[in-house]
Amino acid sequence: MTEELFSTDAYARTCSATVAEVTESGLVLDRTVFYARGGGQPGDTGVIRWDRGGVSVTDTVKRDGHVLHLLEGEPPPVGASVEAEIDWERRHTLMRTHTALHALSAVIFRDHDTKVTGGNMEPGIARMDFELEAIDAEFAKRVEEVLNAELAADRPVRVSFLPRAEALLDPDLIRTKVNLIPESVDPIRVIEIEGLDKQADGGTHVRSTAEVGAVRVAKTENKGKAFKRMRIELARA
Numbered sequence: 001m002t003e004e005l006f007s008t009d010a011y012a013r014t015c016s017a018t019v020a021e022v023t024e025s026g027l028v029l030d031r032t033v034f035y036a037r038g039g040g041q042p043g044d045t046g047v048i049r050w051d052r053g054g055v056s057v058t059d060t061v062k063r064d065g066h067v068l069h070l071l072e073g074e075p076p077p078v079g080a081s082v083e084a085e086i087d088w089e090r091r092h093t094l095m096r097t098h099t100a101l102h103a104l105s106a107v108i109f110r111d112h113d114t115k116v117t118g119g120n121m122e123p124g125i126a127r128m129d130f131e132l133e134a135i136d137a138e139f140a141k142r143v144e145e146v147l148n149a150e151l152a153a154d155r156p157v158r159v160s161f162l163p164r165a166e167a168l169l170d171p172d173l174i175r176t177k178v179n180l181i182p183e184s185v186d187p188i189r190v191i192e193i194e195g196l197d198k199q200a201d202g203g204t205h206v207r208s209t210a211e212v213g214a215v216r217v218a219k220t221e222n223k224g225k226a227f228k229r230m231r232i233e234l235a236r237a
C-alpha cells in the first residue's frame, strides 16, 4: 500500500519517495503527495525527478490499493530515490473547488431539504445534481447568495478519522450514505466544515472556507423529473 500523504496533509506539495513498482501503465511509489482520482476529484498532475532525469505525471489513479502515477516519458527504475512534486496551482484550485462543492451540498440540503445525488469537478468548475422538481433563476440567485455568505464566514475545514462503527451512528454521515463505503474501509475519513457540513470523503480540501473565495452559479439545468443540475465556478482563478 502506498502511504498517502495528501490524506492527512493536503498542503504537502513535494515528498521524497522510493520507486516500488514500474508497470506498463505507470509508476508506484512507497509514499506520495499525488491525489488519485476519486470521489469526483480529478487526479493530480506534476513531475517526478531523480538523479538521472525527470518525467511528467499526466494523471493519478487508484489501482489495487496502490496510487498509480501515469507518466509521459521514461520512468525511473525500481528502487530509485525520487522527488515527487504536484502541480500546486492546479491542485489548490481543485481544493477550493471541492470545498465549495461540499458547502453547496450543505446549503441545498439545509435550506431546500433536497438530496444531492452526484457531483463532479474540474479546476475552478463544479457541477452538482440533486432531486428537485423545479429550478429557476431565482433559486440559483438565492443559493449563490447564501453559499457566498457561508464561505465568507471563514469556517474552519477539518480532516478526521472515525472508527467505522462510530461513523455509522453519526446522523450527518448517515445522511451522506456512509454505509455505502466498502466494509474494509475503517477508519472512515471525515471532512467537516465547522457548523455547516460533515461527510465521509477522500478528497483534498482547503483549511477554511474563506480560502475558497466567492463562487458564481454559472448555470442551472433541468435534466428530467426530480433531476436538476447546478454548475458553479470560482469567481477568482
Ligand SMILES: [Zn+2]
Pocket: 039, 098, 102, 201, 202, 203
Ligand atoms: Zn467530496
